[in-house]
Amino acid sequence: MAAQETVEQKYVYDFSEGNKDLKDLLGGKGANLAEMTNLGLPVPPGFTITTEACQAYLATGREPDGLAGQIEAHLESLERAMGKRLGDPQDPLLVSVRSGAKFSMPGMMETVLNVGLNDQSVEGLARQAGGSTGQAAPGGNDRFAWDSYRRLIQMFGKTVCEVPGEEFEQALDKAKSAKGTTNDLDLDADDLRGLVDAYKKIFLKHTGREFPQQPREQLDLAIRAVFESWNAERAVLYRRQERIPADLGTAVNVVTMVFGNLGPDSGTGVAFTRDPASGAQGIYGDYLANAQGEDVVAGIRNTVPLQELEQLDKTSYDELLGIMARLEEHYRDLCDIEFTIERGKLWMLQTRVGKRTAAAAFVIAGQLVDEGLIDLDEALHRVNGAQLAQLMFPRFQLDHEFQPVAKGIGASPGAASGTVVFTSARAVELAAEGKSVILVRRETNPDDLNGMIAAKGILTSRGGKTSHAAVVARGMGKTCVSGADEIDVNVPAKRFTVAGQTVNEGDVVSIDGTTGKVYLGEVPVMPSEVVQYFEGSLDPEHIDNALVRAVHRIMTHADGKRRLAVRTNADTGADAARARRFGAEGIGLCRTEHMFLGDRRELVERLILARAPGEREEALAALLPLQRADFEQIFREMDGLPVTVRLIDPPLHEFLPPLEQLAVNVAVAQERGEDVAKEEALLAAVRRMHEENPMLGLRGVRLGLVIPGLFAMQVRAIAEAAVIFARGGGVAKPEIMVPLVGAVQELETVRAEAEKIIAEVVGDSGVEVLIGTMIEVPRAALTAGQIAEAAEFFSFGTNDLTQMGWGFSRDDVEGAFFWRYLELGIFGISPFESIDRDGVGRLVRIAAEEGRAARPGLKLGVCGEHGGDPDSVHFFHEVGLDYVSCSPFRVPVARLEAGRAVVETGGSDSR
DSSP states (O other): OOOOOOOOOOOEEEGGGOOTTOHHHHHHHHHHHHHHHHTTOOOOOEEEEOHHHHHHHHHHSSOOTTHHHHHHHHHHHHHHHHTOEETOSSSEEOEEEEEEESSOOTTTSOEEEEETOOTTHHHHHHHHTTOOTTSOOGGGHHHHHHHHHHHHHHHHHHHHHOOOHHHHHHHHHHHHHHHTOSOGGGOOHHHHHHHHHHHHHHHHHHHSSOOOOOHHHHHHHHHHHHHHHTTSHHHHHHHHHHTOOTTSOEEEEEEEOOOSOSSTTOEEEEEEEEOTTTOOEEEEEEEEESOOHHHHHHTSSOOEEGGGHHHHOHHHHHHHHHHHHHHHHHHTSOEEEEEEEETTEEEEEEEEEOOOOHHHHHHHHHHHHHTTSSOHHHHHHHOOHHHHHHHTSOEEOOOTTOOOSEEOEEEEOOEEEEEEESSHHHHHHHHHTTOOEEEEESSOOGGGHHHHHHOSEEEESSOOTTSHHHHHHHHHTOEEEEOOTTOEEETTTTEEEETTEEEETTOEEEEETTTOEEEESOOOEEOOHHHHHHTTSSOGGGOOOHHHHHHHHHHHHHHHHOOSEEEEEOSSHHHHHHHHHTTOOSEEEEEGGGGGSGGGHHHHHHHHHOOSHHHHHHHHHHHHHHHHHHHHHHHHHTTTSEEEEEOOOOOGGGTSOOHHHHHHHHHHHHHTTOOOHHHHHHHHHHHHHOOSOGGGSSOTHHHHHHSTTHHHHHHHHHHHHHHHHHHTTOOOEEEEEETTOOSHHHHHHHHHHHHHHHHHHHTTSOOOOEEEEEEOSHHHHHTHHHHGGGOSEEEEOHHHHHHHHHTOOTTTHIIIIIHHHHHHTSOSSOTTTSOOTTTHHHHHHHHHHHHHHHOTTOEEEEOSGGGGOHHHHHHHHHHTOSEEEEOGGGHHHHHHHHHHHHHHTTOOOOO
């Protein structure tokens, strides 16, 4: 029997072989290039090396078997199609080598243009472009060839061989200075030849070898560099920021070069089918004549608005608008498009579903529904809670006192004030000290990512809406003003000048990412229109505000779709009232220990330290009417809605005087000969109650069992407040929650006492009081079936459940070592921010399943701050909880995500 033939894994795909649904394999760029090719759009020929090849390379440190041969075969096919050979001295085929992961990571990985140029092929390129290298070519084509060569050496050196990019920039600045210009277009062919020589020397100095002259070696090294850029520091940081999985890898796209730097009849640009900042329909984008694509996104020269292309090249402009309309209808979304015009011929280099601001996301989703391209379920899917939270940020409150000193392009909305810094390192340093900073640069580049993350806002003097600063800021939800060219930025001197004034590092500026205006000093802020809408001061049906109308429409649909109810964590009537305006359907956590701060602290201190029954009863008697009044106010604000009241759960250190300070005070007083009998008694009591780890000490149900009458006083106050409110015509729905239960016997003991008090107080008032517990101790989750026999509801306290499940002190670990865990990839995100599905989430799932098995009607909710985290809300929907509870300002976010959870799991039943 013949040996079975081994089928070689396919690692390389021609553009004609893919489609937009193969992003996992071909990356976003490759999949979309394939889609445009299949649509018959003018795409330069090329091929894509898959993400699987990258994964194999990163796992082993070498190219997988068969890859080299497949690249060779596709390169030969490309050469036949183009009638040129890679790097041929007479008529060279040149290619670009570009990264392209599944998810857009603008500027985070590597690109190398003009691969195939060397000392011989640059001559051929110049001749084929219409000029000879011996003299200036008509139309500047001789100049073009040497400009392309210097770009290759610069990009290849920095990307592939880690040559410091600043040295190339310094050489370019020196050449421009010698020419007496600040514009690289003023450099002629001879200047650029000299620059190529300078670049080669820089390359040799840092690599110890001459710039590689073999075109295939250039291609192979560039491909390898793109693979390796997946794990570059800035790419890792960006993935962490955007929660992109680390194991996806990047595809590599090898694309025939088309040239926008052939002269004034050529150029390059970026276009959006709608405004990515506001969502408004129209023509948005940037164009730069006689330039390659990297010039636009790098912001090294200020672009012109896309509309000006109509005057420069109407034929290409009209064709571009037609393609934009076709792509938007095909993708049913805002498209971000990169294009090049080569001597009047339009080429499409990329399209993708464009990054947009939070406001634009909501507005565009609503527009596409109106246009019949998507339905409301899809519109709900396309927005998210993080975007909604951004829309609730405040905006500047301007009056005549605040006049802008400069105006750039509003690249990413928001209102940001902060201390001016000029380097990413300084931004990170000051942000770590808790200061708000504005990062000011001529233009940003991928190496600035750390500083951009740390900054409250970004201000650049160069670039447009498609510059690196603009695209990355929009993706991160950071306020950004770009292209404020009235500002003269001097990074080495740590200052900028504008309107005759000097702003030094450390001074404060304010930037408006909507209007593009820049102000000196700190500008006061006011609530956003979206917050005003949620609070009821804006009527979405009668306001000329596209954003508010879109938010209202999508939120209404989310509320109709969601199964999860959304409650709030509120301890005061004011918090309860605000949360109800924001759409809260009750209170999921009222923390009674927060009611004993301030003037009442002394009463709790007396209660905890009391040794004689009389002292304890006196303190309880004083607390009872105060508690009753608190609950009356909350029931009034939540009329008709459930209110879950957690019985007091104070870590003792929050209510007792600090032991060390008290001991010092007593010692000092003794030295002075003062009467300290009372203070000594207090010190002895505090020492008696002192705990090494208060978070795991005498708190929660333990405190209620150890201090007779404490829980009884609270239960009585809750019941009496409910009855008073009910007899006044209101509807009170109290739910009493016993905290920190680890064994059913604890809950049974508290419940027995509580039921007697409730029966005595409630009488015939019609008030019903539920009794349940907080599941926050791992043992409670694992014995939930037993505990459910004594509980009418569970509320998961995921803050403590995370703390005890991981063995972390949440008060200490964030600053101590979480940064390192995030850096190493042990965490993708802090488990206190988004629930750990595999560990803590499994405890929740076990408790939910076993609790409901023991008591089928068991009500289940969550009241940790995970209740307002978008990803966590989806998990709680999957597990089958009845509600989530979160802080008032996160209630709209939870409402939206609860609706999205139904849509994204294919559900259609509303509550």
